[in-house]
Amino acid sequence: MFEPKRLARLKWACRRGMLELDVLLLPFVEEAFDSLSYEEQETFERLLTSDDPDLFAWIMGHQKCEDPEFAAMVATIVNRVKA
Numbered sequence: 001m002f003e004p005k006r007l008a009r010l011k012w013a014c015r016r017g018m019l020e021l022d023v024l025l026l027p028f029v030e031e032a033f034d035s036l037s038y039e040e041q042e043t044f045e046r047l048l049t050s051d052d053p054d055l056f057a058w059i060m061g062h063q064k065c066e067d068p069e070f071a072a073m074v075a076t077i078v079n080r081v082k083a
Contacts, residue, residue, distance in 0.1 A: 001034070002041060013048045021055055024081060032080050040076070043069045 002010065010033075014025035025048070033041060047055070047070050057063035058074045065071040 001038075007033075010045055010048070013045075016052050016055070018052050018056055021052060021059070024059060024077060028077050028080060032076075036076075040073065043073045046070075047073050 007029075011026060011029055014022070014029055016022055016025065029044075033044065036044065050058075050070070054063070054065075058065045058070070059078060061078075065074055
């Protein structure tokens with residue numbers, strides 16, 4: 001489990017320059033992040049270092065993410081939104 005300061009920084013990192021990403025990422029952290037394994041949580045944290053256009057393209061399915069861990073995390077985010 002992430003310590004409170006690290007989780008707060010993660011939530012701040014979810015505030016992106018694109019509204020479309022903001023409305024997906026922050027709710028994901030608030031509602032689903034705790035149910036992820038520690039490794040998945042770390043992958044999500046690393047995913048947030050990606051550029052907004054890349055994140056948007058991966059989440060919207062416009063581009064395939066070449067990193068398998070990122071691709072799995074994007075699928076987790078997308079599947080949660082569709083549920």
